Amino acid sequence: MIPLDQAQRFVLDLCSPLPPVELTLDVALGCVLSDTVVASEQVPPFANSSMDGYALRADDTSGAPVRLSVIGSIMAGHSLDLAIAPGQAARIMTGAPLPRGADAICMVEETETTPDGRSVVIGREVHPGDFVRPPGRDVDTGDVIAPAGTVLTPAHLGVLAAQGATGVEVHPRPRVGVLSTGDELFSGTGSLPPGKIRDTNRRTLLALLRREGWDGIDLGVVGDDESSLIELLSSAASKCDAIVTSGGVSVGDLDLVRVVLEKLSAGRMRWMQVAIRPAKPLAFGVLADSATPVFGLPGNPVSAMVSFELFVRPALRRLGGHRVLHRLLVSATADVDLRRQADGKLHLLRARVRVDDQGSWRVRTTVGQESHQLHAMAEANSLILLPDGMGAHAGQPVSVLLVDPDSVSSDTSVVLHAPRSRAELP
Ligand code: AMP
Ligand code: MG
Secondary structure (H helix, E strand, C coil): CECHHHHHHHHHHCCCCCCCEEEEHHHCCCCEECCCEECCCCECCCCEECCCEEEECHHHHCCCCEEEEEEEEECCCCCCCCECCCCEEEEECCCCECCECCCEEEEHHHEEECCCCCEEEECCCCCCCCCEECCCCCECCCCEEECCCCECCHHHHHHHHHCCCCEEEEECCCEEEEEEECCCEECCCCCCCCCCEECCHHHHHHHHHHHCCCEEEEEEEECCCHHHHHHHHHHHHHHCCEEEEECCCCCCCCCHHHHHHHHHCCCCEEEEEECEECCCEEEEEECCCCCCEEEEECCCHHHHHHHHHHHHHHHHHHHCCCCCCCCCEEEEEECCCEECCCCCCEEEEEEEEEECCCCCEEEEECCCCCCCCHHHHHCCCEEEEECCCCEECCCCEEEEEECCHHHCCECCCCCCCCCCCHHHCC
16 A cells, blocks of 8 residues: 555646646636736726715815815716816716816715805815825736736636736646446436446536536446447547546456556556555556546545545646645544544545634534445535544544535624724714
């Protein structure tokens, strides 16, 4: 058996980022920038008001209250050729361009318009620049918008859109073929023929890919037959950046994925017994003709998922240009005893982690810890990493890998005691 980190290193060393492509902004969310992006336009593009109020000359407000004559009204999106002379002001809306001559805004709440609408009383002194958003205050020409390696978030896409960009250079999302293997798999509908089982792994693995935003390609089911397996893998390679199979990597008589990978990879493969439970066997290789990485995952549904988390996901993230490859590992207090026997392996227990009302991470195992018990995985959002030994007691801290971070619930209620605004004070 080899340690987990050594197996992970073997896989990652044979995977490198896919060559960059230009993607339109609407499909670039979650992709990784291949180059640093520098701003070519100022945002905001012109000085504008951050409040509804009056544009004026700050000097005119010394000794406020003062009365100024109103010479017009400026709406957002309209550029009016107005100039503010001493003693004058213009009504202005949020986002509207600051008129020539003006250097500040007085918010409408601090003003009172005369009944005829021709003048306004400014209630207090205003300083130059008040409520004015100068050009380039958000992003200036030449600013680094995002360095190479950035994972594009909705905010990044907005910043790029504000530059007038329609596309962006990124590492593409890997297209990943998913294949189930085994004579026992029945992919039809209706009642099961004797000795057959339904194919679970293809559904799960395609969904795991989709959750990451990657494009899964359904390669179907193939029996335990060497020539069909060779044919399928060879033809899939041209349309996939990676291939994930399940089944056929153990030591059974018909465990052919390993055998086929040996033939197709021209030596660039390894069949590993990783010191973990579940998901001990893993075949990984790179096809000789296309350099496509192929992951031969074990067939038991929980093993396939755990193997995906530990090996496939980090490797596909590397193909996609990501620099952070692994899931978040947190320390949580065990709510229950976690008993195990020493067997030289790291155990990965299906578990549910939560944040309690004190803000502390707590974890408990789900019921059913064998590698065919997928239901316990469905109820889990994390994997407890229990090192070789006799386990841990309730109350002890354990390391937990968050495989479904979005489902971690928090009992913490946050009461914000924000300072009250001036306007709210009695
Ligand atoms: P193998 O890795 O081929 O020895 O399979 C190990 C176990 O996983 C066996 O019980 C298989 O029947 C089961 N298995 C293999 N592939 C699948 C699949 N796609 N869906 C559900 N169970 C599977
Ligand atoms: Mg099999």
